[in-house]
Amino acid sequence: AQKITQTQPGMFVQEKEAVTLDCTYDTSDPSYGLFWYKQPSSGEMIFLIYQGSYDQQNATEGRYSLNFQKARKSANLVISASQLGDSAMYFCAHESDSNYQLIWGAGTKLIIKP
Amino acid sequence: EAGVAQSPRYKIIEKRQSVAFWCNPISGHATLYWYQQILGQGPKLLIQFQNNGVVDDSQLPKDRFSAERLKGVDSTLKIQPAKLEDSAVYLCASRPSGGKNNEQFFGPGTRLTVL
Numbered sequence: 151a152q153k154i155t156q157t158q159p160g161m162f163v164q165e166k167e168a169v170t171l172d173c174t175y176d177t178s179d180p181s182y183g184l185f186w187y188k189q190p191s192s193g194e195m196i197f198l199i200y201q202g203s204y205d206q207q208n209a210t211e212g213r214y215s216l217n218f219q220k221a222r223k224s225a226n227l228v229i230s231a232s233q234l235g236d237s238a239m240y241f242c243a244h245e246s247d248s249n250y251q252l253i254w255g256a257g258t259k260l261i262i263k264p
Numbered sequence: 265e266a267g268v269a270q271s272p273r274y275k276i277i278e279k280r281q282s283v284a285f286w287c288n289p290i291s292g293h294a295t296l297y298w299y300q301q302i303l304g305q306g307p308k309l310l311i312q313f314q315n316n317g318v319v320d321d322s323q324l325p326k327d328r329f330s331a332e333r334l335k336g337v338d339s340t341l342k343i344q345p346a347k348l349e350d351s352a353v354y355l356c357a358s359r360p361s362g363g364k365n366n367e368q369f370f371g372p373g374t375r376l377t378v379l
Contacts (some may be wrong), residue, residue, distance in 0.1 A: 185367060186322075193353060193373050194370060194371075195357070196370075199366060205305065241307075243306075249312075251320065251369065252297075254306030254307050254308075256304075256306050257305075
């Protein structure tokens with residue numbers, strides 16, 4: 151069965167610094183995707199970035215990039231130049247290409263300090 | 265385009281009462297998901313629909329939870345009778361059918377408190 155591990159329950163980061171949120175996964179799927187979502191205190195789940203298991207390049211979306219190391223089964227999210235509005239819960243999720251179901255990590259609470 | 269709609273946003277009930285949640289996905293999205301998110305945890309999939317058929321309900325506590333998507337569009341999730349441990353946020357999400365690199369789009373959620 152698939153499993154997602156996020157080892158950082160909480161992080162404090164100074165505004166404008168870069169931050170890396172860790173995610174490791176365990177899967178037996180030959181083809182899969184990895185997602186990062188942001189959940190502010192208001193509760194909505196916001197999609198940030200996607201990495202396919204066969205993508206040759208690491209995914210980037212604006213200030214977000216994904217450090218994908220397939221052999222190590224890690225998919226860390228990097229946020230450059232953090233902003234106060236980045237304070238939120240961040241979830242890593244694995245999607246099987248066979249059923250398009252997401253398995254979620256426990257999340258990391260990120261707090262940006264001014 | 266309009267996002268995923270859910271109602272109500274908040275619900276407070278006493279244990280053993282029943283409750284129903286409604287979800288209207290993004291137009292044209294064939295796949296619909298219901299999740300339960302307990303405070304401090306990631307979402308847990310309850311049920312997945314493809315059009316009006318159930319793809320996976322293996323984690324739905326069927327003795328008290330039921331869900332339907334009769335016309336392949338909107339969906340309802342019901343709990344009867346509710347228990348204290350059902351207190352959570354219930355999230356609905358939809359996804360275009362097929363293909364990789366298609367994210368799930370989430371509604372605002374329904375926060376349920378069981379007293």
